[in-house]
Amino acid sequence: MTEKPSVHEMHADQLLLRTDRKTGIVGYGAYVPRYRLPGTEVARVWTDGGSGTVKEKSVAGLDEDVITMSIEAARNAMLRAGIDPCELRAVWVGSESHPYAVKPSGTIVAEAIGASHNIQSGDWEFACKAGSEAMVAATALVGSGMGKYALAIGMDTAQGKPGDALEYTAASGGAAYVIGPADESVAKIEASYSYVSDTPDFWRRPEQKYPEHGQRFTGEPAYFKHIETAARTMLEQLGRTAADYTYAVFHQPNPKFPMKAGADLGFTPEQIKPGLLAPVIGNTYAGASLIGLTAVLDIAKAGDRILMVSYGSGAGSDAFSLEVTEKIAERRALAPSTADYIARRTPIDYAVYTRLRDKIDMG
Amino acid sequence: MNPDVVIAGIGQIPVGEHYELSLRQMGVRALRAAIKDSGGLKPQALYIGNMLSSVVSHQANLGALFTDYANLGGIESFTTEASGASGAAALRLGYLAILSGYVDTVAVLGVEKWTDMAHSESETAAALGLDYDYEGVQGLSETGQAGLLMQRYLYEHNLPADALGGFAVQAHANGVNNINAYFRKAISLETYRKSGMTNPPLNLFDAAPYADGAAAVILTRRDLLPKDHPQPVVRMLGSAIATDTLALHDRKDPLAFIAAKEAVQSACAQAGIMPIYTDVLELDDSYSIYAALTLEACGYADPGEAPAMARDGGLAPTAIRPAMTMGGCKARGNAIGAKGIYQAIEAAMQLRGVCGLNQVPDARLAVTLALGGPASTAVAHVYDKIESRE
Amino acid sequence: MEIPRHWRLKQQRYALMGEVCPHCEAKIFPPRDVCPECGGEAKTQFAFSGKGKIYSYTVMRDAPAGFEHNSPYTVAVVALEEGPMVTAQLTDLGEEPVAIGMPVEMVTRKIREDGERKGMIVYGYKFRPVMAA
Numbered sequence: 001m002t003e004k005p006s007v008h009e010m011h012a013d014q015l016l017l018r019t020d021r022k023t024g025i026v027g028y029g030a031y032v033p034r035y036r037l038p039g040t041e042v043a044r045v046w047t048d049g050g051s052g053t054v055k056e057k058s059v060a061g062l063d064e065d066v067i068t069m070s071i072e073a074a075r076n077a078m079l080r081a082g083i084d085p086c087e088l089r090a091v092w093v094g095s096e097s098h099p100y101a102v103k104p105s106g107t108i109v110a111e112a113i114g115a116s117h118n119i120q121s122g123d124w125e126f127a128c129k130a131g132s133e134a135m136v137a138a139t140a141l142v143g144s145g146m147g148k149y150a151l152a153i154g155m156d157t158a159q160g161k162p163g164d165a166l167e168y169t170a171a172s173g174g175a176a177y178v179i180g181p182a183d184e185s186v187a188k189i190e191a192s193y194s195y196v197s198d199t200p201d202f203w204r205r206p207e208q209k210y211p212e213h214g215q216r217f218t219g220e221p222a223y224f225k226h227i228e229t230a231a232r233t234m235l236e237q238l239g240r241t242a243a244d245y246t247y248a249v250f251h252q253p254n255p256k257f258p259m260k261a262g263a264d265l266g267f268t269p270e271q272i273k274p275g276l277l278a279p280v281i282g283n284t285y286a287g288a289s290l291i292g293l294t295a296v297l298d299i300a301k302a303g304d305r306i307l308m309v310s311y312g313s314g315a316g317s318d319a320f321s322l323e324v325t326e327k328i329a330e331r332r333a334l335a336p337s338t339a340d341y342i343a344r345r346t347p348i349d350y351a352v353y354t355r356l357r358d359k360i361d362m363g
Numbered sequence: 364m365n366p367d368v369v370i371a372g373i374g375q376i377p378v379g380e381h382y383e384l385s386l387r388q389m390g391v392r393a394l395r396a397a398i399k400d401s402g403g404l405k406p407q408a409l410y411i412g413n414m415l416s417s418v419v420s421h422q423a424n425l426g427a428l429f430t431d432y433a434n435l436g437g438i439e440s441f442t443t444e445a446s447g448a449s450g451a452a453a454l455r456l457g458y459l460a461i462l463s464g465y466v467d468t469v470a471v472l473g474v475e476k477w478t479d480m481a482h483s484e485s486e487t488a489a490a491l492g493l494d495y496d497y498e499g500v501q502g503l504s505e506t507g508q509a510g511l512l513m514q515r516y517l518y519e520h521n522l523p524a525d526a527l528g529g530f531a532v533q534a535h536a537n538g539v540n541n542i543n544a545y546f547r548k549a550i551s552l553e554t555y556r557k558s559g560m561t562n563p564p565l566n567l568f569d570a571a572p573y574a575d576g577a578a579a580v581i582l583t584r585r586d587l588l589p590k591d592h593p594q595p596v597v598r599m600l601g602s603a604i605a606t607d608t609l610a611l612h613d614r615k616d617p618l619a620f621i622a623a624k625e626a627v628q629s630a631c632a633q634a635g636i637m638p639i640y641t642d643v644l645e646l647d648d649s650y651s652i653y654a655a656l657t658l659e660a661c662g663y664a665d666p667g668e669a670p671a672m673a674r675d676g677g678l679a680p681t682a683i684r685p686a687m688t689m690g691g692c693k694a695r696g697n698a699i700g701a702k703g704i705y706q707a708i709e710a711a712m713q714l715r716g717v718c719g720l721n722q723v724p725d726a727r728l729a730v731t732l733a734l735g736g737p738a739s740t741a742v743a744h745v746y747d748k749i750e751s752r753e
Numbered sequence: 754m755e756i757p758r759h760w761r762l763k764q765q766r767y768a769l770m771g772e773v774c775p776h777c778e779a780k781i782f783p784p785r786d787v788c789p790e791c792g793g794e795a796k797t798q799f800a801f802s803g804k805g806k807i808y809s810y811t812v813m814r815d816a817p818a819g820f821e822h823n824s825p826y827t828v829a830v831v832a833l834e835e836g837p838m839v840t841a842q843l844t845d846l847g848e849e850p851v852a853i854g855m856p857v858e859m860v861t862r863k864i865r866e867d868g869e870r871k872g873m874i875v876y877g878y879k880f881r882p883v884m885a886a
Contacts, residue, residue, distance in 0.1 A: 490817050496783070497840060501828060502826060511810065514809045518809070561814055564811075612808075613838070
């Protein structure tokens with residue numbers, strides 16, 4: 001397929017999104033529910049062997065959904081930001097499992113954290129990059145001067161059809177970010193860049209409970225093409241290489257894909273592993289790259305550079321280049337760490353899982 | 364000087380699952396029995412205690428319903444609601460009406476139709492007595508509230524899980540001899556111990572069964588009694604209602620049952636007696652923990668001692684503190700809004716000396732106490748007997 | 754459907770928003786505009802910390818209609834750090850047994866759905882064992 005020349009081709013060396021006012025992550029917060037379904041349980045019921053690609057995945061409790069999990073992640077982000085919730089000018093939630101088809105998650109989250117009524121709110125949907133898209137929008141809102149702070153959340157109670165390969169990994173969790181002025185931030189946002197195309201690798205039609213996917217088509221033309229294009233463009237146009245970064249976080253539908261994408265881009269396993277949570281919590285869809293980033297921020301030092309690249313089916317990737325500031329040290333301990341949530345775990349069997357995830361037909 | 368208000372007639376149907384009877388049929392049966400027992404007195408007002416008919420039977424405006432179906436010809440009538448103390452509140456209304464001088468003879472009906480809906484639906488209706496916005500919405504029920512109280516009580520007094528078993532054992536022993544009781548089978552402490560916990564540490568035998576019931580009394584001025592009215596005559600000496608916070612959690616000390624204490628003390632003060640002088644105590648054992656907390660709040664037992672009192676037979680008809688003498692709520696059955704009238708009838712029967720094997724020897728004074736919720740509302744009455752028409 | 758009554762309580766339900774008495778400093782939950790301690794008018798908003806200890810608890814094995822989905826669940830009376838007590842479900846209980854005196858913290862969770870699958874979702878406070886921060 002040949003692509004038409006566009007304004008971007010004409011200015012192909014200036015594709016990065018940068019803001020007039022410098023922005024950064026002022027607060028961040030993770031959330032992982034406490035239940036874990038081991039891969040061996042899915043295998044026990046469906047394949048009589050193997051255990052999938054992850055050890056276990058996180059599962060939301062009976063009383064949890066994207067809204068409740070977003071509230072907790074947002075509260076953690078607000079604790080670290082230390083700002084009056086009334087200073088937020090946007091509360092945006094990206095997810096592919098919003099509890100309501102029509103009725104925003106964002107207004108409930110905003111009310112729960114004490115945000116004012118003078119905000120932007122709306123739900124974002126772009127498969128697994130809905131959360132990072134909300135982060136780009138928050139960066140733009142703050143960077144333009146329209147508001148001082150904006151809250152962006154990526155959260156999911158991911159769906160996977162019983163017995164499908166996705167069932168081993170489709171997990172619950174995510175993270176929230178308060179975007180604000182760079183000089184108040186724990187990590188400055190140097191630039192972002194997004195790359196999208198019409199690539200039908202994974203989707204869910206209205207009224208359908210579970211998504212469909214193109215199996216191996218989800219790999220090269222979808223995940224790798226978009227992640228690597230977004231990352232390469234970012235590196236090239238910043239005049240950097242993988243070696244200039246301390247950490248890299250990629251969308252993680254399984255443990256293998258981000259390791260391979262990272263290797264293709266020149267990153268070492270040491271740069272990728274701190275932000276690679278898929279082996280222990282699975283794929284939290286819109287939350288996946290965002291919570292990988294919270295795990296990195298939990299351990300990063302001032303001066304560290306972080307590259308985060310999300311991926312959403314359908315398809316697209318958002319890349320963020322971040323530089324950690326000295327403020328990280330004092331803010332980190334103000335809320336539970338990503339590791340705290342991962343350590344808090346109750347293993348469940350497949351029977352309990354079907355109840356928690358509402359797979360039992362109650363008639 | 365105030366006139367003497369007397370209980371001229373009593374009427375009740377057995378508490379139980381009356382699938383064949385409607386709300387109105389049950390109430391009319393009790394009313395007609397009470398009027399007959401009074402020697403045919405004609406009430407000028409009918410006060411009705413009921414909690415659930417609006418939900419469970421989809422029926423409000425019970426005043427018009429019962430005066431119509433009982434053929435009472437358009438007299439004053441309406442419902443009082445105070446959760447489980449609805450019947451007792453109606454009784455107080457009847458008592459005050461006669462004292463006021465505006466009405467000479469009153470019928471008071473306590474009626475509850477439990478079985479018109481599936482049990483779980485009626486259970487949800489019963490939870491209306493809780494604070495809906497702050498307790499009900501959290502998935503708590505009245506039985507759950509009792510579980511919370513019992514857990515805290517056992518903790519504060521360092522008692523074992525089976526400590527409260529004596530209440531159910533005593534109630535069931537008394538129920539055996541009450542033809543109007545729902546359960547007429549004695550149980551052992553071992554049965555209590557083995558029963559399943561519905562709201563740990565509260566077990567099946569700690570909760571009185573909700574059931575259908577209707578009971579009525581006819582009140583009148585003593586001077587209006589028919590000349591041949593049987594002796595002795597039961598007189599009402601005191602009546603009091605006290606309230607506490609609706610939500611259990613809003614109380615400084617949820618175990619204090621302050622309203623129970625206030626109501627009993629106030630009614631006894633009107634009667635000119637000390638609470639401990641009563642010969643019969645028809646307390647509210649909707650839950651065994653309610654009975655324990657009531658005994659302690661009212662000074663019948665020291666804090667933490669009521670369970671031992673029950674276990675050691677201290678509440679038996681022949682013991683020092685006869686209580687739940689016809690089976691209480693546990694064995695007679697908890698007919699919710701009708702409960703207070705069943706209690707009044709049982710007190711009257713003790714004073715009349717017609718309780719057979721459950722008769723409290725030489726019963727002269729009786730106290731009844733009905734609770735709406737965990738003593739959120741408490742209604743106490745005091746009765747004595749007059750041997751001859753002076 | 755009971756939309757208005759849930760809607761009007763959303764602030765206190767989502768975030769334990771109560772009141773503080775301007776006369777005697779008593780912290781009030783739920784908000785009632787009249788101080789239960791001194792009887793004075795009290796309409797000043799006060800956000801509770803959500804930290805507290807279990808005063809008592811029980812398990813609902815026979816859930817009322819509308820709560821069957823979550824049965825069995827634990828309901829507790831929690832004494833909040835600031836004074837008042839509240840009734841709430843406990844959630845995220847791990848292996849550690851619930852006990853009177855156990856420190857707990859507020860989380861916002863689904864309380865119930867108003868109508869099977871079609872109705873509004875009611876969110877509100879629950880408590881869980883304190884997570885190490």
